[in-house]
Amino acid sequence: MLNLTSALSARVSALFGVHFFGYGLFLPFFPVILEFEGFSAADIGFVLGSGTVARIAASPLLTNLADRTGQRRWSIFVYSLLGTVFIALFALGNGLYVLGAGVIGYMVFKAPVLPLSDAYALDAARNTGADYARMRLWGSAGFVAANLAGGFLATGDTVWVMLFLIGLASLLTGGVVLSLPRQSGAGASEGLREDVGEAPFKAVWFWPVLILLGLFQATHAAFYGFGTLYWQAAGIADETIGILWAVGVIAEIALFTVAGKIALRFDPPVFLIVAGVAAIARWGLFPFADTLVSMIAIQLLHALTFGAAHLGAIAILAKVVPSKWAGTGQGLLATSIGLQMAIGLSVCGALYEMDPDLPFYLMAVVSAAGTLVMIALTPMVRQRMASSPVR
Numbered sequence: 001m002l003n004l005t006s007a008l009s010a011r012v013s014a015l016f017g018v019h020f021f022g023y024g025l026f027l028p029f030f031p032v033i034l035e036f037e038g039f040s041a042a043d044i045g046f047v048l049g050s051g052t053v054a055r056i057a058a059s060p061l062l063t064n065l066a067d068r069t070g071q072r073r074w075s076i077f078v079y080s081l082l083g084t085v086f087i088a089l090f091a092l093g094n095g096l097y098v099l100g101a102g103v104i105g106y107m108v109f110k111a112p113v114l115p116l117s118d119a120y121a122l123d124a125a126r127n128t129g130a131d132y133a134r135m136r137l138w139g140s141a142g143f144v145a146a147n148l149a150g151g152f153l154a155t156g157d158t159v160w161v162m163l164f165l166i167g168l169a170s171l172l173t174g175g176v177v178l179s180l181p182r183q184s185g186a187g188a189s190e191g192l193r194e195d196v197g198e199a200p201f202k203a204v205w206f207w208p209v210l211i212l213l214g215l216f217q218a219t220h221a222a223f224y225g226f227g228t229l230y231w232q233a234a235g236i237a238d239e240t241i242g243i244l245w246a247v248g249v250i251a252e253i254a255l256f257t258v259a260g261k262i263a264l265r266f267d268p269p270v271f272l273i274v275a276g277v278a279a280i281a282r283w284g285l286f287p288f289a290d291t292l293v294s295m296i297a298i299q300l301l302h303a304l305t306f307g308a309a310h311l312g313a314i315a316i317l318a319k320v321v322p323s324k325w326a327g328t329g330q331g332l333l334a335t336s337i338g339l340q341m342a343i344g345l346s347v348c349g350a351l352y353e354m355d356p357d358l359p360f361y362l363m364a365v366v367s368a369a370g371t372l373v374m375i376a377l378t379p380m381v382r383q384r385m386a387s388s389p390v391r
Helices: 002-036 041-069 072-091 096-110 113-128 132-153 159-177 206-218 221-233 238-263 268-288 292-300 302-320 323-354 358-387
Strands: none
Touching: 002 041, 002 096, 002 113, 002 132, 002 159, 002 221, 002 238, 041 072, 041 096, 041 113, 041 221, 041 323, 072 096, 072 113, 072 159, 096 113, 096 159, 113 132, 113 302, 113 323, 132 159, 132 238, 206 268, 206 302, 206 323, 206 358, 221 238, 221 268, 221 323, 221 358, 238 292, 238 302, 268 292, 268 302, 268 358, 292 302, 302 323, 302 358, 323 358
């Protein structure tokens, strides 16, 4: 059993790794690619924001389709293949509409891949004893590798290499997922235990909590959309920028490595409150970090602003959403993040053109509000987790 669990963990880890390698190129460096294509800061914010809005509509539908058919693996394969097709549109031209369609199509079909992968990994952890955080950390490792590679490729002569690698990573994600064993999807147990109880999607309390879980990730909007451009404008070399992104994710990996032990002492709401406090400090101090040491210190907080927030949100959903609807639950979380991220990107794009510091100050204020709301909702969240039939 131990060998089977180890083998499954290795393959799920590989799934996260290849998916996040492509994402690690797309997230920090796609604004740079679009800038080389002649897009203004407002255009970048609009295109990325539009792509996020489009995936908001698609993600819950595509994840729910996978749950209803019980075909999570094949769904991930098909969505990854379609993502590759859309990124290939960049080979056809450099117009706003062609490139915009490529970005939006890629974002739409890659959006359900991570929620479905998380759902698969959570079921594996629930049924075989595999460690979710340790499997997920390989996604972070793939992200680091992409950050380092992107730092050397973010020039006008080699941006095409980044586009090729993003498309290849999407294709390989589909290949890796087919090596995984079949697993329960939407009702067909296939040897795995089904959870008893109904999904909480119709309950009124679920939606404010879902919005709040998404808010903690959406406070990264200024950094994801304009962090690289901000550092470039400050004269930071592209290679150094890649290292700075990598530092944040390495800190995240360190948290994931010990998360299982920490979770024995602290419950999910505590993870989110700590993430919120760290976000207040990170974004409030970001414009003041004018030395490499201070920038590295700010990036180390990524372990909490992203890592702790992610683990807290995943743990809450795993407690209150039955396994057979786990993909839908993760898809709804992605939608919550996406909607708020889209708003954040659009607002930050306008603020960035006024003053590059303003978007980060706004994120600090939003983080403070989210932390206060999380503190207020913590008793209710704990009660819902304790009373849920999901185990």
